[in-house]
Amino acid sequence: MPELPEVETIRRDLEILHQQKIIAIYRSDKKMRLDSSVDLQKLVNAKINQVNRQARYLLIDLDNKHTLIIHLGMSGRLSIVNKFSQLKHDHFACQISDQQWLVFNDPRRFGFIDLIENKNLPQHKMLVKLAVEPLSEQFNFQYLKAKLANKTLNIKTAIMDNKIVVGVGNIYASESLFDAKISPIRSANSLKDSELKKLVASIKKIISNAIEQKGSSISDYYDAKGNLGNFQNNHLVYDKANQPCKVCDNKIIRIVQNARASFYCQKCQK
The missing domain is CATH 3.20.190.10 (MutM-like, N-terminal)
Incomplete structure (x- = not known):
């Protein structure tokens, strides 16, 4: 997708x-x-x-x-x-x-x-309930802290919720959490302030880098000119199950959360 x-x-x-x-x-x-x-x-x-x-x-x-x-x-x-x-x-x-x-x-x-x-x-019924954009100024530590304060669901599912922040899909949620060193199985309201600040920065970083690389071509994605994206070459955890972590050499784990595959390093992400 x-x-x-x-x-x-x-x-x-x-x-x-x-x-x-x-x-x-x-x-x-x-x-x-x-x-x-x-x-x-x-x-x-x-x-x-x-x-x-x-x-x-x-x-x-x-x-x-x-x-x-x-x-x-x-x-x-x-x-x-x-x-x-x-x-x-x-x-x-x-x-x-x-x-x-x-x-x-x-x-x-x-x-x-x-x-x-x-x-x-x-x-419009598909737009009216959408939350803030991840690269906007409105998406910041204070905003995310308030949104997650009462959320007991896992943090990966939370940041993929378009009523919290739009556009952080499965690929970029996994990559952002790895960059922030946060386990996807943590409950959303368990994150410390320092972790929330890092997560906001990581989401902005990963999304910005992916745009710069014209997206990720995993299966059937091409841009309007018929070209493939390049960011899939920079994925560190997404679709890397059983491969060694680029940071610590532990194997990347694949789990299923909310019917979506999640990829993470148990050693690097806490």
Whole structure:
């Protein structure tokens, strides 16, 4: 599943669409995770003002007072191509005025496309409950301490909760906790102030580095230009079960938490 660094990489790729006009659209008849309540024909002749991101949602702001929301789901891909071939799992495409196409392909159909009036965007059901961004100033020690004060669940599940902080997916939660030297099995409210400060710094560091490396390509992730990410080459614990820890040589452990695989070093992380 594309996580925040991957989606941010794609957002940056899509900046070339700035001020381009949409001249044609394609939409398949397959049901997606969410079907737009607005006729997507409203996209035709609209000009793209800018491409934003909130959590793992891409928000394409248009000059007709609407926003196109794109969520990639588990296996979705956005590509900028010169020719639209209408492949089997292409569920949405729009032709832009420089004759290129923006194509959304999603084999598993857990992603979605939606169009909404700008005035209603903050109340969109997929956006309204999202917490702060991990790279924002609002995400700091005081904020995280308050959010975790009464949380008895494990810290890894807590930092993956979009109502606490958005975009810290499975890969980056494991890597951040390793960087902070905190065990993923610790209860969230057991962390000391010094550990919380380190965790905030580690999350910001790992997410920033992953964006710089254009995300992690584990299975089927490519950016909008068709390139692989590079951050998977810097993973220290994620998907490294039974391999020696880069710090202490102990074997990396794999466990399952909240139906998600977690990877950590029992010696380095306490």
